[in-house]
Amino acid sequence: TQLLEQSPQxxxxxxxxxxxxxxxxxxxxxxxxxxxxxxxxxxxxxxxxVTGGEVKKLKRLTFQFGxxxxxxxxxxxxxxxxxxxxxxxxxLNSGYALNFGKGTSLLxxx
Amino acid sequence: NAGVTQxxxxxxxxxxxxxxxxxxxxxxxxxxxxxxxxxxxGLRLIxxxxxxxxxxxxxxxxxxxxxxSTTEDFPLRLLSAAPSQTSVYFCASRKGxxxxxxxxxxxxxxxxxx
Numbered sequence: 001t002q003l004l005e006q007s008p009q010x011x012x013x014x015x016x017x018x019x020x021x022x023x024x025x026x027x028x029x030x031x032x033x034x035x036x037x038x039x040x041x042x043x044x045x046x047x048x049x050v051t052g053g054e055v056k057k058l059k060r061l062t063f064q065f066g067x068x069x070x071x072x073x074x075x076x077x078x079x080x081x082x083x084x085x086x087x088x089x090x091x092l093n094s095g096y097a098l099n100f101g102k103g104t105s106l107l108x109x110x
Numbered sequence: 111n112a113g114v115t116q117x118x119x120x121x122x123x124x125x126x127x128x129x130x131x132x133x134x135x136x137x138x139x140x141x142x143x144x145x146x147x148x149x150x151x152g153l154r155l156i157x158x159x160x161x162x163x164x165x166x167x168x169x170x171x172x173x174x175x176x177x178x179s180t181t182e183d184f185p186l187r188l189l190s191a192a193p194s195q196t197s198v199y200f201c202a203s204r205k206g207x208x209x210x211x212x213x214x215x216x217x218x219x220x221x222x223x224x
Contacts, residue, residue: 009150033211042114042200042215043153088152090213096160097143097168098202098213102152 004089004101012107016078021104023089024071030092032072034063037086037103046074079108111136116201116216123191123223131186131219133201139214140206142184143168144176146197147218153200159184160206191223 005024013019023032031050035043047056049065049072056063060083062075076083086105090098117132135142143158155168159178173195175187184203188195198220204213 033213040218042202042217043213044215045212048212092211096141096166097155097158098204098211099155100145100153102150 004091004099006087006089006101006104008104009102010105010107012109013079015080015108015110017108018075018077019079019106020073020075021087021106022071022073023101025091027070029065029069029072032065032069033090033098034072034074035088035090035100037088039085043086043088076106079106081108081110084108113137114201114203114214114216116199116219118219119217120220121222123188123221125192125223127191129188129191131188131199131201131221133184133186133216134182135184135201135203135214136182137203137214138181139203140181142178142201142203143213144174144184144186145200145202146170146195147200148197156186156199188221193223195221196223197221 007022033048034046037043047063052067052069054065060077064073086103088103090100114135140161144156145153147153154170157176159165165176198218200218201216202213204211
């Protein structure tokens with residue numbers, strides 16, 4: 001099972017600030033996904049990255065996959081209270097179920 | 111499509127009781143999984159299935175049983191509930207091919223074992 005380490009564990013910022021969260025592994029990812037989980041709900045997929053060096057944008061969210069495919073980052077520009085939630089990275093575990101990191105809990109206050 | 115549905119949404123059990131958490135999906139997905147989520151622990155895989163009649167253990171399978179008699183349903187059984195099984199349980203499903211592996215999650219079951 002691939003170990004996924006996410007940092008920081010908690011992040012509390014004010015509306016309008018920028019932030020970056022990270023997902024790292026000691027082994028190469030075949031591909032990596034980012035999910036967001038809002039309180040009381042199940043995780044929802046944000047993006048899948050596959051190619052080393054790949055950058056994907058989703059409105060104010062920018063996802064980057066490291067060149068060596070061992071790390072990924074999620075950058076949020078001008079955070080809003082609606083961005084509050086738990087951000088999880090995941091990878092395929094032996095080709096069947098997904099393996100998840102422990103997540104970064106983000107709180108954006110007005 | 112209803113997606114992935116889970117019942118019940120909340121449940122309180124006494125130590126030693128048994129129960130079944132229900133999960134169903136209407137997307138004809140081959141793969142289904144059960145996760146538990148505890149504070150600071152992320153999502154941990156309990157059991158998964160790659161098709162009807164095929165199941166396997168995940169990271170934390172002890173105390174749980176599963177079966178998959180149909181493509182749609184994947185129930186999780188707690189044999190003898192323990193306080194350590196207090197958690198939020200999520201069922202998930204996805205396609206089994208390599209064209210993409212977006213995993214769809216249910217809304218969760220919040221279980222408390224007293």
